[in-house]
Amino acid sequence: MSFYALIPAAGSGSRMGGKVAKQYMPLNSIPMIAHALIVLAREPRISKLFVVLSPTDKRWGNYEWAGWEDRLQVLRCGGATRAETVLNGLQAMATECAADDWVLVHDAARPCLPAESLSRLLDEVADDPVGGLLAVPVADTLKRAAGTESGARAEATVPRAGLWQAQTPQMFRHGTLSEALRAAGADMTDEASAIEQLGLQPKLVESDSRNLKVTYPQDLVLAGLILEHLNE
Numbered sequence: 194m195s196f197y198a199l200i201p202a203a204g205s206g207s208r209m210g211g212k213v214a215k216q217y218m219p220l221n222s223i224p225m226i227a228h229a230l231i232v233l234a235r236e237p238r239i240s241k242l243f244v245v246l247s248p249t250d251k252r253w254g255n256y257e258w259a260g261w262e263d264r265l266q267v268l269r270c271g272g273a274t275r276a277e278t279v280l281n282g283l284q285a286m287a288t289e290c291a292a293d294d295w296v297l298v299h300d301a302a303r304p305c306l307p308a309e310s311l312s313r314l315l316d317e318v319a320d321d322p323v324g325g326l327l328a329v330p331v332a333d334t335l336k337r338a339a340g341t342e343s344g345a346r347a348e349a350t351v352p353r354a355g356l357w358q359a360q361t362p363q364m365f366r367h368g369t370l371s372e373a374l375r376a377a378g379a380d381m382t383d384e385a386s387a388i389e390q391l392g393l394q395p396k397l398v399e400s401d402s403r404n405l406k407v408t409y410p411q412d413l414v415l416a417g418l419i420l421e422h423l424n425e
């Protein structure tokens with residue numbers, strides 16, 4: 194049984210609003226994607242990293258990846274949605290990855306993955322019958338909005354007991370995840386929801402808010418500050 198990482202990196206970063214796809218935006222002097230790759234590559238239990246790019250990606254080649262040859266393989270099969278990218282990547286990995294091998298799917302847009310959180314996920318899920326994901330119990334009070342002409346207004350408060358915010362990596366066996374994503378369709382926003390649709394219950398492994406997803410411009414500033422102190 195082996196562990197592989199699949200990094201979906203074929204998005205356009207529309208919510209970031211930049212000219213450059215956010216996974217290539219500079220973050221503490223290197224492209225954002227490199228931070229996640231470095232943490233994943235440093236985990237000795239992970240045999241290989243597969244980065245899934247858009248077939249039209251023209252930026253990857255602008256960077257120096259010498260020395261990564263043994264640890265990383267680029268797959269140019271990204272799709273129109275994140276779920277499609279992941280499924281296309283799984284299919285391309287099938288020549289090397291057995292059905293019971295573990296695949297850790299990690300967003301290129303999460304550059305601040307703490308090494309200890311990655312290690313904890315592997316420790317706690319490697320013998321799990323289903324798989325699991327990093328997540329954080331919801332700490333804020335949650336409001337359900339009602340759209341009005343004057344903008345969003347709080348219609349109700351959603352009880353936060355038992356609610357967690359999903360992060361990545363999300364770790365499932367190659368065969369199960371491929372089956373789940375094929376059955377669930379292209380609009381799944383994470384791997385765990387496809388697994389849940391099979392009637393399975395992924396394990397929630399507690400992470401923390403440092404492992405944020407860089408979505409909006411202000412997240413880039415936060416990520417830079419976190420990275421300055423991460424894994425010190």
Ligand SMILES: Nc1ccn([C@@H]2O[C@H](COP(=O)(O)OP(=O)(O)OP(=O)(O)O)[C@@H](O)[C@H]2O)c(=O)n1
Binds near residue numbers: 201215272274302
């Ligand atoms: N068709 C897609 C869409 C997203 N992703 C990847 O999935 C991760 C999380 O997605 P998100 O934060 O939504 O990135 P984008 O889709 O690029 O952002 P946006 O939704 O703002 O366009 C990112 O690493 C992104 O590159 C992908 O591989 N293929």
Ligand SMILES: C[C@](O)(CO)[C@H](O)COP(=O)(O)O
Binds near residue numbers: 300360382383384406
């Ligand atoms: C997978 C994920 O990061 C878990 O929170 C999230 O669902 C990705 O959503 P996005 O809209 O594709 O960024």
